[in-house]
Amino acid sequence: MQIIKNSIHRCQVTAMTNEGNGVVKIDDFVIFVPNTAIGDIIDVKIVKVLKNYGFGIIDKLIEASDTRTDNACNIFNQCGGCCFRHINYKEQLRIKQQAVKDAFERIGSINAQILPIEGSQFIDRYRNKAQYPVGINKDGKAIAGFYAKRSHRIIECKDCLLQPDIFNNIVNSVLEFINQYKINVYNEQTKKGLIRHIYLRIADATGEIMLCIVATGENIPKQKEFIEYITLLYPQIKSIVININKKDTNVILGDKCNYIYGDGYINDIICGIKVRISSLAFYQVNKKQAEKLYNKALEFAKLTKDDILFDLYCGTGTIGLAAARYVKQIIGVEIIPQAIEDAKINAKINNINNALFICDDCKGAVKKLKQQGISPDIIIVDPPRKGCDIDVITSICDLLPDRIIMVSCNPATAARDCRLLVEFGYTVEKYMPFDLFPNTAHVETCILLNRKE
Numbered sequence: 001m002q003i004i005k006n007s008i009h010r011c012q013v014t015a016m017t018n019e020g021n022g023v024v025k026i027d028d029f030v031i032f033v034p035n036t037a038i039g040d041i042i043d044v045k046i047v048k049v050l051k052n053y054g055f056g057i058i059d060k061l062i063e064a065s066d067t068r069t070d071n072a073c074n075i076f077n078q079c080g081g082c083c084f085r086h087i088n089y090k091e092q093l094r095i096k097q098q099a100v101k102d103a104f105e106r107i108g109s110i111n112a113q114i115l116p117i118e119g120s121q122f123i124d125r126y127r128n129k130a131q132y133p134v135g136i137n138k139d140g141k142a143i144a145g146f147y148a149k150r151s152h153r154i155i156e157c158k159d160c161l162l163q164p165d166i167f168n169n170i171v172n173s174v175l176e177f178i179n180q181y182k183i184n185v186y187n188e189q190t191k192k193g194l195i196r197h198i199y200l201r202i203a204d205a206t207g208e209i210m211l212c213i214v215a216t217g218e219n220i221p222k223q224k225e226f227i228e229y230i231t232l233l234y235p236q237i238k239s240i241v242i243n244i245n246k247k248d249t250n251v252i253l254g255d256k257c258n259y260i261y262g263d264g265y266i267n268d269i270i271c272g273i274k275v276r277i278s279s280l281a282f283y284q285v286n287k288k289q290a291e292k293l294y295n296k297a298l299e300f301a302k303l304t305k306d307d308i309l310f311d312l313y314c315g316t317g318t319i320g321l322a323a324a325r326y327v328k329q330i331i332g333v334e335i336i337p338q339a340i341e342d343a344k345i346n347a348k349i350n351n352i353n354n355a356l357f358i359c360d361d362c363k364g365a366v367k368k369l370k371q372q373g374i375s376p377d378i379i380i381v382d383p384p385r386k387g388c389d390i391d392v393i394t395s396i397c398d399l400l401p402d403r404i405i406m407v408s409c410n411p412a413t414a415a416r417d418c419r420l421l422v423e424f425g426y427t428v429e430k431y432m433p434f435d436l437f438p439n440t441a442h443v444e445t446c447i448l449l450n451r452k453e
């Protein structure tokens with residue numbers, strides 16, 4: 001059968017990709033269809049045909065899969081955020097468990113034991129961080145929302161179900177102020193205008209909120225009035241920051257901040273550790289699930305009082321500081337200076353005296369630590385989505401730690417990196433997926449590797 005653009009075919013969804021697209025086959029030719037569930041029978045309309053596969057959209061849902069659920073959001077079809085929102089949570093977890101297992105078996109050639117995925121107690125309102133792009137609607141009014149799938153068109157969203165209610169309220173209040181004083185909004189096409197994003201963080205343990213306005217300048221008009229207005233409405237706002245981003249770029253945050261109200265950070269508690277969170281440092285967005293993930297990493301690590309532990313890609317030091325009381329020494333490495341400053345302060349405010357934090361690229365730092373003759377018993381790595389640099393893999397293996405624990409937000413790069421670690425003398429003992437991002441396709445994994453005898 002010829003598969004051409006705009007043709008319509010009846011078929012059944014048989015699998016799901018890591019990006020959350022359903023898979024249908026027409027005479028063995030694979031078509032990816034968003035917003036479907038395994039088991040759906042659909043009439044698919046072909047929208048794009050490439051050499052080995054194509055893309056389609058649902059023209060008509062003929063028979064709905066029994067894994068579908070009605071957990072509606074009024075911008076579900078336009079926003080790319082929650083690609084699993086229409087699928088029940090049990091099935092979401094099954095898909096993620098399978099995706100991690102497939103990545104480890106196919107990319108990593110790893111056949112170790114996979115533990116059952118740890119699901120999240122809350123599947124909505126679980127995020128503690130949101131970044132809303134600000135734009136102008138047809139009537140010239142400032143709006144905020146999220147980018148449409150694979151685009152920079154802003155879809156207005158007054159209530160994102162993944163965010164705490166208070167975020168949605170604050171955003172609407174900020175927009176009212178912007179509209180009242182006709183404050184200039186940034187336009188991505190003309191590269192002109194001031195306000196780019198509204199970025200919010202909330203600390204789960206204290207309820208403290210950070211409001212960050214990403215702008216092309218260091219201040220905003222009517223700044224004094226704005227601070228009074230917003231802190232009167234929301235006394236939970238403990239810190240207001242202008243983040244300066246003048247660049248024509250997709251990256252949301254610039255490197256510099258102007259702290260216009262409060263101390264520039266909020267206070268949280270994670271795994272029993274008091275932490276300061278500042279605007280530029282990484283902090284897990286679903287804290288309750290992150291605690292479960294970190295506790296599993298520490299359990300896998302089997303810490304003892306004689307151990308030296310490296311916490312690589314340590315952010316504000318959360319994992320290492322949670323481990324500190326069980327070991328002789330921890331050494332954390334992180335590339336963002338503000339995160340390392342936070343990590344040092346976090347050690348101090350928790351009376352932890354056996355922690356050393358180094359601001360450096362892991363690539364160079366691990367080599368330097370080896371030259372100094374420091375040999376860790378356990379190394380925890382928690383890299384960004386692109387995974388570990390190969391130099392980091394080879395230099396951590398050179399240090400011959402007994403155990404390596406990898407915490408990863410990307411199963412594909414984790415599987416690739418574990419495969420290398422296996423080549424360099426380690427075995428994957430077991431691994432366990434964690435769902436930190438319900439309703440989206442993201443999944444975290446905690447992996448235990450032991451040095452071969």
Ligand code: SAH
Binds near residue numbers: 315317319361
């Ligand atoms: N372990 C921390 C942070 C994990 S996110 C936590 O759980 O909170 C990954 C971190 O790696 C980020 O803080 C990022 O800034 C840092 N990072 C990215 N590339 C790096 C590199 N080459 N060297 C050191 N740190 C890096």
